[in-house]
Each structure stands twice: as structure tokens, then as C-alpha cells.
Amino acid sequence: MAHIEFKNLRKEYGSTVAVKELNLEIDDGEFLVLVGPSGCGKTTTLRMIAGFEDPTIGEILMDGRVINELEPRDRNIGMVFQSHALFPHKTIYDNIEFGLRMKKIPAEERRIIVKEVAEMVHITPLLNKRPGQLSGGESQRVALARTLVTKPSTFLLDEPLSSLDAKLRRELRAEVDRLHTRLRTTFVYVTHDQEEAMTLADRIVVMNNGEIEQQGTPMDIYSNPKSYFVADFFGSPSMNLINGEIVEENNKLAFKNNQLKVQIPDHFSDKVSGKVTLGIRPEHVKIKTDGGEIQDVIDLVEPMGKDTLLYFKAGAERPFIVIIEGLVTNDFKSGQSVGLDFPDDKVFLFNEHGQRL
Amino acid sequence: MRLNKRNKKYIFEGFRYSTLTIWLVIVGFPLFWIVGTSFKPDAEWFAWPPVYWSETPTLSNYANVWMGKEELTVTQYAQSMQKPWKALGNSTLVALVSTSLSVFFGAILAYGVSRYQVLTEARMFQLLMLRMVPPIVIVAPLSLHYSTLGLLDTHLGLILVYFLTTLPYAVWMTKSFIDEIPMEIEQAAEILGASKWRTIWEVVLPLARSGLVATFLFILILTWSEYLLALLLSKTEVVTLPVELSKYEGSTEGRVYGRQAALAVGITIPLIIIGIFIRKHLARGFSFGMVRR
Numbered sequence: 001m002a003h004i005e006f007k008n009l010r011k012e013y014g015s016t017v018a019v020k021e022l023n024l025e026i027d028d029g030e031f032l033v034l035v036g037p038s039g040c041g042k043t044t045t046l047r048m049i050a051g052f053e054d055p056t057i058g059e060i061l062m063d064g065r066v067i068n069e070l071e072p073r074d075r076n077i078g079m080v081f082q083s084h085a086l087f088p089h090k091t092i093y094d095n096i097e098f099g100l101r102m103k104k105i106p107a108e109e110r111r112i113i114v115k116e117v118a119e120m121v122h123i124t125p126l127l128n129k130r131p132g133q134l135s136g137g138e139s140q141r142v143a144l145a146r147t148l149v150t151k152p153s154t155f156l157l158d159e160p161l162s163s164l165d166a167k168l169r170r171e172l173r174a175e176v177d178r179l180h181t182r183l184r185t186t187f188v189y190v191t192h193d194q195e196e197a198m199t200l201a202d203r204i205v206v207m208n209n210g211e212i213e214q215q216g217t218p219m220d221i222y223s224n225p226k227s228y229f230v231a232d233f234f235g236s237p238s239m240n241l242i243n244g245e246i247v248e249e250n251n252k253l254a255f256k257n258n259q260l261k262v263q264i265p266d267h268f269s270d271k272v273s274g275k276v277t278l279g280i281r282p283e284h285v286k287i288k289t290d291g292g293e294i295q296d297v298i299d300l301v302e303p304m305g306k307d308t309l310l311y312f313k314a315g316a317e318r319p320f321i322v323i324i325e326g327l328v329t330n331d332f333k334s335g336q337s338v339g340l341d342f343p344d345d346k347v348f349l350f351n352e353h354g355q356r357l
Numbered sequence: 358m359r360l361n362k363r364n365k366k367y368i369f370e371g372f373r374y375s376t377l378t379i380w381l382v383i384v385g386f387p388l389f390w391i392v393g394t395s396f397k398p399d400a401e402w403f404a405w406p407p408v409y410w411s412e413t414p415t416l417s418n419y420a421n422v423w424m425g426k427e428e429l430t431v432t433q434y435a436q437s438m439q440k441p442w443k444a445l446g447n448s449t450l451v452a453l454v455s456t457s458l459s460v461f462f463g464a465i466l467a468y469g470v471s472r473y474q475v476l477t478e479a480r481m482f483q484l485l486m487l488r489m490v491p492p493i494v495i496v497a498p499l500s501l502h503y504s505t506l507g508l509l510d511t512h513l514g515l516i517l518v519y520f521l522t523t524l525p526y527a528v529w530m531t532k533s534f535i536d537e538i539p540m541e542i543e544q545a546a547e548i549l550g551a552s553k554w555r556t557i558w559e560v561v562l563p564l565a566r567s568g569l570v571a572t573f574l575f576i577l578i579l580t581w582s583e584y585l586l587a588l589l590l591s592k593t594e595v596v597t598l599p600v601e602l603s604k605y606e607g608s609t610e611g612r613v614y615g616r617q618a619a620l621a622v623g624i625t626i627p628l629i630i631i632g633i634f635i636r637k638h639l640a641r642g643f644s645f646g647m648v649r650r
Contacts, residue, residue, distance in 0.1 A: 102550030
């Protein structure tokens with residue numbers, strides 16, 4: 001178990017700044033997910049915790065002790081790599097045993113621990129094979145087991161599931177979640193997949209351009225994005241974002257672009273003017289067969305099984321998507337004109353700099 | 358008439374195999390000639406038209422060269438020639454020690470270049486450029502230095518010069534194999550508690566083994582068959598096999614082609630045997646690790 005703290009952490013590579021003044025605390029036993037697009041500094045941050053990168057400025061503390069000068073092997077940390085990084089010349093058994101041998105645990109004890117952990121992640125039948133003979137999912141389980149045996153105080157996971165296919169990813173995601181519930185140690189998990197972040201995290205830290213864009217619980221991040229970037233990043237399909245401007249009509253403010261005009265909720269009235277982006281999640285738009293605030297023509301109907309997606313143009317650069325529960329292909333056809341309602345409490349507005357209004 | 362796909366393929370294959378056949382003849386003929394000559398009695402060495410298959414094959418050349426059995430039919434045989442066993446000993450010592458040094462230090466340097474950029478790209482290239490200087494250019498000043506340092510005609514002298522001249526190859530070759538080993542595998546070992554040396558011993562070396570073996574053989578062949586430096590930096594004591602070989606057609610010793618061929622075959626066999634023993638590594642090593650991932 002470990003409590004980790006970053007104080008004014010900064011990392012530069014030559015003239016490029018990978019991480020800018022990062023201040024963050026990770027609680028004992030917390031499952032923290034660092035998420036963001038590639039190049040946002042999340043992996044660099046993780047590698048600084050591991051000790052593979054030295055911060056240019058700032059301190060990393062573990063349980064109150066500065067660990068900047070500590071070698072990776074002295075930090076009592078376990079790391080699972082994106083490429084799994086198994087030792088190709090050793091059997092699975094030897095791979096898992098490696099960390100125990102380095103810690104000079106007696107042979108008899110090693111055998112017991114390896115067996116126990118292998119059972120825990122369901123890889124007992126693989127112990128005599130070599131990494132080259134395993135599938136992607138199997139080698140990721142081995143990588144987990146190899147880290148587990150050393151009983152680290154903190155697990156660092158660097159996009160561990162990104163090389164797997166969708167079904168396996170879901171399966172192993174659940175496995176990681178179960179492990180955390182069972183071990184209750186600190187997990188720091190890096191991913192660019194918002195779905196993984198949403199499902200696994202106690203707390204999500206969204207990074208962009210080397211800075212923390214927003215942090216909070218998954219629910220908080222999803223329903224209360226502080227910026228255009230976060231709003232756009234989370235959710236699948238992502239939030240509908242339409243560029244336009246604020247106009248005044250009959251003493252009321254409205255959002256307008258070349259195709260639609262919407263009254264904006266009253267609570268915005270004293271904050272907005274000029275160019276803005278309007279955002280609303282696909283599941284929050286109400287469809288009305290007659291009436292409705294704005295009228296638009298259905299461009300495409302996409303049945304997903306459980307839900308149906310309706311595509312509109314709405315003057316947006318990307319398709320404007322509405323999710324309706326259930327299969328409704330009989331009720332809606334492309335080319336049909338319908339009414340769209342934006343509930344007041346579900347509408348977001350962002351200014352030109354991407355900040356939420 | 359347009360060629361259909363199958364005919365095109367036949368023509369291509371025909372071209373391919375005829376080219377390869379010509380190449381094989383060019384490469385194989387000298388070998389055939391050397392081996393053939395080593396079994397010919399002296400009358401056939403100079404015969405015209407040349408004798409391709411000896412009418413009366415004999416082992417006397419081998420007996421003479423390797424067991425010192427003198428046959429007086431060779432009038433110009435000179436006593437100044439060293440016994441080949443001594444040259445074999447010299448060559449073995451010089452080649453093995455210098456190759457080992459070269460591969461060992463080359464690998465260490467290559468690891469530093471690959472992981473810590475101890476040499477820039479430009480420096481790495483300069484290192485190779487050094488090898489492009491013709492040996493004859495350096496050998497004259499070197500022999501002067503060697504005579505003042507007392508290194509002329511010594512094992513140490515030859516070992517040093519071979520070690521230094523093959524080091525660039527060793528660095529370049531081993532670097533390409535070390536580059537192939539993902540950094541993350543080393544980091545995985547480190548974070549599991551292995552020290553740097555432990556990581557190199559347990560992870561890097563086993564993974565680079567095939568490459569190191571291939572490099573070793575490559576450099577061994579270079580040093581084993583090196584002639585010019587060996588000729589000019591040695592006199593009578595540290596004569597190596599290629600130098601010994603050349604004595605069989607010197608102006609004083611005469612042209613004892615059969616004996617020379619018998620010696621040449623003997624020089625080549627050790628390399629072939631080593632090659633057979635490590636062919637598994639060679640196939641992997643010379644594909645530059647590309648199959649590994």
C-alpha cells in the first residue's frame with residue numbers, strides 16, 4: 001500500500017515539455033486512471049513513478065518520502081507494460097518466478113507462491129510454455145502474474161490492454177478490476193480509452209498537453225465536463241458539439257448557426273456572448289414526431305441492437321447523433337423530418353478557448 | 358504473342374537458376390581447384406592442358422605438409438619454411454584472443470551506444486570510416502611504432518592490431534542485435550528487482566546470443582585469414598597460417614602448389630567445422646534478429 005504525491009513535477013525532453021507542473025495526490029488503495037490522447041504526458045508521468053524517467057523539476061513522494069533518487073527496483077513497485085515485456089527465452093514459470101528469485105526468496109517458498117498466483121489469474125496450464133506460444137490475452141495474464149508475485153505496494157499499468165481485441169479487453173478489464181478489489185493496493189492505470197477509464201477508475205485524471213485538464217470520479221467527469229476537450233473525450237458516441245454564436249432576439253438569448261436556432265437556458269444569460277460551442281450528449285436529445293424546438297431531417301438510421309442511432313446534420317461539422325432506446329427502425333426513416341428538444345439542464349456551452357460557460 | 362502468367366514464371370525461374378548456376382561455378386571453381394590440387398602428385402601441378410581429375414590421386418601432399426614426411430622429388434623444397442603446426446598454433450592463439458576481445462568490448466560499447474547514446478550517430482559512422490582506410494596505409498608507421506615498443510613479431514602485437522581493427526565491425530554488428538531487444542524487457546527485469554549487471558546477464562545476453570555468435574564467427578574469419586598485417590608485423594616467430602601459406606610460392610621456396618593446397622584445405626576445415634556447430638545461431642544471427650519478434 002502506498003500513498004503517492006507529485007509536487008510541481010515537470011519533465012522536459014530538450015525543448016519539448018512532456019509534463020508541466022503536475023501536482024497530484026494518489027491515495028492509498030486508490031484506483032487512479034490517467035487518461036488522455038497520445039502525447040499528453042500520461043505515460044511519462046507513469047514512468048516517472050516507476051523511476052525510468054527522472055523529473056526535470058519537482059518531487060515524487062511515496063508515503064511521505066522523496067523517491068526521486070531511488071532506483072526502480074528499490075521503489076517496491078510493480079509495472080505491467082503495453083508490450084507485456086515477457087522474457088522470451090524463459091518459460092512462463094521462470095518468468096513469474098523471476099521477481100521472487102531477485103528478492104532471494106527460498107526455492108520452496110517460490111514454488112508455492114508461483115502456483116498460487118498462477119491459479120489466481122488462471123494460467124496454471126501455461127506454466128511450462130514459452131511466451132512465444134501464448135496468445136495476447138494469455139501473455140497479458142502472465143505479465144500480471146509476474147508483477148503480482150512480488151507483492152508491490154503500487155501497480156503501474158501502461159495501456160495493458162491496448163494490444164488486445166475488444167472481447168478480450170472487456171474480459172481482462174474485469175480481471176484487473178477484480179484484482180484491485182481483492183488486493184486493495186494502489187493502482188495507477190494509463191489508457192487512452194475513455195471506456196476503460198470510466199469502468200475501472202475510482203478517480204480519473206484527464207491529461208492534455210502535459211497538464212491536468214480535469215479530475216474527478218467517472219460520473220463527475222462524464223456529467224460535468226469542465227472543458228470542450230473533456231466533453232469531447234468521454235462518451236461513446238461522443239457529445240454532439242456544434243459551433244455557432246449567441247444572438248439576442250426579443251430580449252432572449254439564442255444559439256444560432258447556419259442551420260438551427262435554439263433558445264438557451266436562462267442560467268447562461270449573463271455569461272455568454274459571441275462565438276460559442278453548444279454541446280449535448282446523444283442520449284439527452286428528445287425526439288418529437290410533431291412539434292419540438294427545432295426541426296431537422298434524419299440523415300441516417302443506424303440500428304445497434306439495444307439502441308438506435310439517428311444521424312442529423314444540424315449544421316455541425318460532425319454528424320449530430322441522437323440515441324433512442326430500443327430498435328425503432330419502423331418509426332424513423334432517413335429523409336423524415338422530426339423535432340428535436342434540448343432539455344435545459346443537459347445543455348453545455350463552451351467559449352472560444354474551450355472553457356465551459 | 359503475349360506471355361501468359363505461367364510462361365512468365367518459367368522464364369523468370371529459368372533466368373534465376375541460370376544466374377545462380379553461373380555464380381556457383383565462379384565461386385565454387387577455386388574451391389574445387391584447391392581441393393583437387395591437394396590430391397595431385399607433383400607432375401600434375403603444372404601440367405598443360407590442366408588436369409581436372411587427378412589420374413593418380415595421392416595423400417602425399419598432406420603427409421608432407423602436416424606430418425613432415427619429406428619426399429625428395431620436390432627439388433626446390435626449402436628448409437626455411439616453418440612447420441605448419443606452429444603456424445596453426447599462432448593463428449589459433451591470435452585469432453581466438455583478438456576475436457574474443459573484439460566481441461566482448463564491442464558488445465559493451467554497443468550496449469552503451471544502444472541504451473545510453475555514448476556515441477552519436479556521427480561518431481558511429483566515423484568508427485566505421487576508420488575501417489575504410491586501406492591497411493597498407495597504416496602498416497608502415499605501425500611497424501615503426503611496433504619495433505620501438507618491442508611488439509614486432511610478438512603474439513601481443515598481432516592480437517592488439519587485430520582487436521583494434523575489428524572493433525568497429527564488432528560494435529556495428531552487435532549494436533544491431535542489441536537494438537532489437539525491446540527496452541521494456543530490460544525495464545521489466547529491473548522493476549522486478551534485478552540489478553543492471555543481473556539484467557544484462559539474465560536478459561540481454563541470452564537474447565543477443567545468436568547475434569554475438571554470428572559476430573564472433575564473422576570476426577574470427579577476418580582475423581584467421583588476415584594476411585597483410587600478419588606478413589609485415591611478424592618476422593620469424595609469430596608466423597600465421599596465411600603467411601605460412603604464401604611461403605609455398607615465394608621466390609626462394611619455389612612453387613609447391615600441391616603442398617600449398619593441402620595446407621589451404623587444412624586452414625579452411627576448422628572454420629567449416631565451427632560453422633556447422635553453430636549454424637543454428639548463424640541462421641538466426643545473420644537474419645539480424647528480424648524473426649524474433
